[in-house]
Amino acid sequence: MGKAVNRFFGFISRYRRHRFAGPLMLLGGLLFAGVGYTVAQAATEEVQVVLSSDKASLISEGKEIFARGCSSCHGLNAEGAGAAPSLIGVGAASVDFQVATGRMPMADMSQQAARKEPVYDERETAALAAYVASLAPGPAAITNEELFWERDGNTAEGGELFRTNCAMCHNLAGQGGALTQGKYAPTVMGVEPRHIYEAMVTGPQAMPVFANSVLTHEEKLSVIKWIKFVETEPSLGGAALGRVGPVTEGAVAFILGLGILIGIAVWLTTKAR
Template sequence: MNALAVRRRHPAAIFILLLLGLIVTGAGYAALAPKQATAATASADQIERGRRLFLTNCATCHGKDGLGSPVGPNLAGVGAAAVDFQMGTGRMPMAEPGVQAPRGKKVTYSAEEIADIAAWVASLAPGPAVPDAEYTTAEGGNAGRGGEIFRVNCAMCHNSAGAGGALTRGKYAPKLTDVEGRHIYEAMLTGPQSMPVFNDNNISPESKRDVIAYLKTMDEAGSPGGMALGSLGPVPEGLVAWVFGLGILIGAACWLGQKGA
């Protein structure tokens, strides 16, 4: 202690202290800073396979470097999550031009092929990676809290029961029944098409898991009260009551008034 105290005015002391400070700050930052999500683990092989698949299947619209063309958006920075969502739900490749890519009836590419293309797209520029399975299976999620978050952030477009709804000029928010948890997470993370982004700072991974748990609960609950009629609330219910209920009453009145014989 004494030896240190004596040398505290040594001309080198200030530099040593500065160096120590820098090392501590740097190490601390490296340990605590939010990691930019990238598919850094992808091997060069996988990226090369992805590039070849991309050139033969996607480059027509997105350009051979993935930087977009007049008919397809730039993919630099969209990340592996966007590729996994768009191709994993069958939205891409798009079957026909339109205001919006609809959810595909079947997925045309295998999981490996999608992962290869995702690895190549992720190598273009840093972007969100495919989320951790811990948060996408709804396991351990709080459906009640998820419902609260869903009603504030999602329900205005997707309907409080996740039945979807209309946007402007033919665009629409799709219904959310039977969507894989991973794809729900990726949609919030990347904001596909008209949808805004809900990044992990806005809705934390735990909250996203709650939202997924809510949607799964809604799927499993079915429609205990009978026909859901699009889960649109009182308007279609009233319509059915007026058209069919009144129709039956009018039919019965005619039958009653008919002359027997």
């Protein structure tokens, strides 16, 4: 055995500088890459086959979660009841927005569903979305390739669109604003781009739907790009004071500005002891 190994290494060391050694190695390498690729692709196809069979199981899993966590309000077949709307035809985008931002399931039946820690994890959310999407066609969840806002958006145009379409409820700086009877437009700071997009497509709660005829796909991405710019923009000129405008500015002028000055005036007029 040891003799055979010795002969093998002797063979390599003798012919490694042979003029055919290089092309032979290249050929071997190509062969390895080709075979490896083919095998791998076959394996991937196998995975996809698994996934499509997984889709059915995802839907059934979603149906199960739905029956457990959502049906008490939305009905066993998502047909809606009382305050809870029918979910037939709302699409995967709507489910993803509502569940992944923690709005659904609702914490309480107050004026509107508040953003909170999501109750379901990513897979459960996807299962719910798949189940609801299977009931009737509706806005589908957006893929990452479609949501390439860094590349496809335009910040300046997005700002202009935001001021025209969004600022009347969400505030000029995207800080959110009050609506009637305790409802409100939440702040758009710190929201996942995917969820901003889904909100525009599905119009959750008091928000209108911004269909592609109102804001095209690229325009939606521009809005997202502007929001992300404002979110990450350093506060120019000092502390931002909550970015809510003159109310906090007035409070600071009174408390900090005039407060310090009156304090100094008191000190200046204290009698020396």
